[in-house]
Amino acid sequence: MITALVLIAAVQAVPSARLETLTFTDDRACTSDGAWCVGLVKEIRDGEQVVRPILRTPDALPSQAGGGGDDAVAYFKPWSRLVRLADGGVLAGVQVETSSMYSGGGGQATELRLYRLNAQGDAGPSPVLTVPIGAELTIRACFSEADMKQRAGACHDEYGFEAQLTATGEAGALPVLDYVTTATAFPRGVSRSEDSLEKPPLTSADLVIATDPKCSYSRRFIFDAAAGEYRPDSALPDCSDYTVP
Helix, strand or coil, rough: CEEEEEEECCCCCCCCCCCCCCCCEEEEEECCCCCEEEEEEEEEECEEECCEEEEEEHCCCCCCCCCEEECCCCCEEEEEEEEEEECCCEEEEEEEEEEEECEEEEEEEEEEEEECCCCCCCCCCCEEEEEEEEEEEECCCCCHHHHHHHHCCCCCEEEEEEEEEECCCCCCCCCCEEEEEEEEEEECCCCCCCCHCCCCCHHHHHHHHHHHHCCCCEEEEEEEECCEEEEECCCCCCHHHHCCC
């Protein structure tokens, strides 16, 4: 189910962009003074799932806030950060967490959908930025004693992905967003697109966490007013081996 973002209470103008940390209380994320919170609502309009940002005071937060999707595979919650804008609006986000289980392993991944909300509570239905911000996957690699020997006892491939998003510059319009990722794999040299048992046997020297240079990168996102969304300064690599469970 598509999730809508709720911004609660009026927002004060600030001179520059910065990420502000929110504190979770039940199904909402609130500022440190508790004056306002970000929550989630789900809505179906004319039989279609839609996203509807609205402004509310904390005591008027809709009761249908946040939670799991229809299939219980996706889980939605507010992002624990926001950016206040000089025009009285904010950038705030929805974290979409997905998981998958398979024989001898499983994984979970988190995607950030960032929205722009203005001081009047008006916003478009689409996020201005969608990026992966975290993932952990474990895949079984041993099916016999011979496999265990070839794998030097490391019977699971493990993949990790972490991303940090920061805001820079003046926030009169939309700020520049810096996006930095780190992708890792264990043992060294494993890949989801290859059968590890067809490779040479592992040694103790391979039993280390290795950083993947392709999927450990930095990008600068700048808002494209014509497109209505953020665009990176260069194309993002395909890192679905790390970000899709």
